[in-house]
Amino acid sequence: MAQEPYISLRKVEVSYNDYVAGLRGVSLNVEKGEFVFLCGQTGSGKSTIIRLLSSQIKPTKGEVILNNRPLSQVTPEEIPELRRQIGIVPQDFGLLPNKKVWENVGYAMRAIGRTKAEVRDQVPTILERVNILQRADAYPSELSGGEQQRVAIARALINNPPLLLADEPTGNLDPAHSDEIINILLELNAQGTTIVVATHDVNQVERAGKRVIMMNAGLIDEEIDAAGTRHEPEFVPEQVKTQEIPRNPLNVSNAEPLSQPVVLPTETASEPPHA
Numbered sequence: 001m002a003q004e005p006y007i008s009l010r011k012v013e014v015s016y017n018d019y020v021a022g023l024r025g026v027s028l029n030v031e032k033g034e035f036v037f038l039c040g041q042t043g044s045g046k047s048t049i050i051r052l053l054s055s056q057i058k059p060t061k062g063e064v065i066l067n068n069r070p071l072s073q074v075t076p077e078e079i080p081e082l083r084r085q086i087g088i089v090p091q092d093f094g095l096l097p098n099k100k101v102w103e104n105v106g107y108a109m110r111a112i113g114r115t116k117a118e119v120r121d122q123v124p125t126i127l128e129r130v131n132i133l134q135r136a137d138a139y140p141s142e143l144s145g146g147e148q149q150r151v152a153i154a155r156a157l158i159n160n161p162p163l164l165l166a167d168e169p170t171g172n173l174d175p176a177h178s179d180e181i182i183n184i185l186l187e188l189n190a191q192g193t194t195i196v197v198a199t200h201d202v203n204q205v206e207r208a209g210k211r212v213i214m215m216n217a218g219l220i221d222e223e224i225d226a227a228g229t230r231h232e233p234e235f236v237p238e239q240v241k242t243q244e245i246p247r248n249p250l251n252v253s254n255a256e257p258l259s260q261p262v263v264l265p266t267e268t269a270s271e272p273p274h275a
C-alpha cells in the first residue's frame with residue numbers, strides 16, 4: 001500500500017453557521033518534512049485549516065487525516081495527547097509578562113508535567129534553537145516583537161513536535177523581524193519539522209521559496225510548488241465548477257470582517273446606540 005500523506009484534507013467543508021462557510025470543499029495533502037504556506041486574504045479560510053489541524057474544530061463534511069489518524073474519530077480525551085505532537089505558534093506571542101524568557105518556556109514545561117531538573121536541562125537547548133538564549137533573563141517587555149515571537153516559538157517546541165502550525169506568525173511584526181521569524185521556521189523545517197504557516201504576507205511567501213496554497217473564499221484557488229510552478233487545485237467542488245456557487249460570493253477580500261455582531265434595525269429605535 002502506498003504511504004499515506006502526513007496531513008490529508010479530503011473534500012473538507014466547514015460551516016460556522018447557516019450563513020458562513022469557513023471552507024467550501026478543500027482537498028490538500030502535505031508530506032512529512034514539507035513547509036507549506038496557506039496564503040490569502042482575510043476570510044479566505046486559512047485559520048480554519050489551522051484550527052482543523054489542531055483539533056479545535058471538526059469538519060462539517062469531509063475528513064482530515066493527520067499521521068494516519070482520521071480526526072473525526074478523535075475523542076475529547078485524546079485531544080491533549082494529539083496536541084502534544086503539534087506545536088502552535090500564536091500571532092500575539094501570548095507571553096507571561098511577569099516571567100523571564102526562560103521562565104516562560106519553563107512554565108509551559110512544568111504545566112505538562114516536566115520536572116524542575118528537566119526544565120533546567122532542556123530550556124537552554126530550546127532557546128538556542130530559536131537563537132534567543134542570550135536573552136534568557138530578560139522580561140518580555142524588554143524584548144523586540146521579533147524576539148518575543150522567538151520565545152513563543154520556543155514554547156511551541158517544548159515537546160519537540162513533528163508538526164508546527166503558525167497562524168500569521170509575522171502579523172504583528174515589521175518586515176525585518178518578519179524575515180527573522182520566517183528564517184527560524186525555515187531552519188526548524190531544515191531540521192525535519194513539518195511546518196504549516198498561514199499568512200496574508202505575499203512578500204514573505206515569495207522570499208521563502210516554499211510551496212504555497214493560495215486560498216480564496218473557502219476554496220483553494222491554485223497551488224504554487226517550491227519550484228514556482230503553478231497548479232490547479234486537485235479538487236474543485238462540482239457546484240463551483242458549474243458556477244452554482246460563485247467562487248467569491250461575498251467578495252470577501254473587500255468585505256468587513258464578519259466577527260462584528262449584526263445589529264438589525266428596529267422600528268421603535270428612537271435614540272442613536274451610543275448617545
Ligand SMILES: Nc1ncnc2c1ncn2[C@@H]1O[C@H](COP(=O)(O)OP(=O)(O)O)[C@@H](O)[C@H]1O
Pocket residue numbers: 016017020021022023040041042043044045046047048049198257258259
Ligand atoms: N468562529 C467563527 N464564527 C463564524 N464565522 C467564522 C468564525 N471563524 C471564521 N469565520 C468565517 O469563516 C471564514 C473563514 O475565516 P478564517 O478561516 O478565519 O479566514 P482567514 O484566517 O483566512 O482570515 C470567514 O468568512 C470568517 O468570517
Ligand SMILES: [Mg+2]
Pocket residue numbers: 043046047048167198
Ligand atoms: Mg486567520
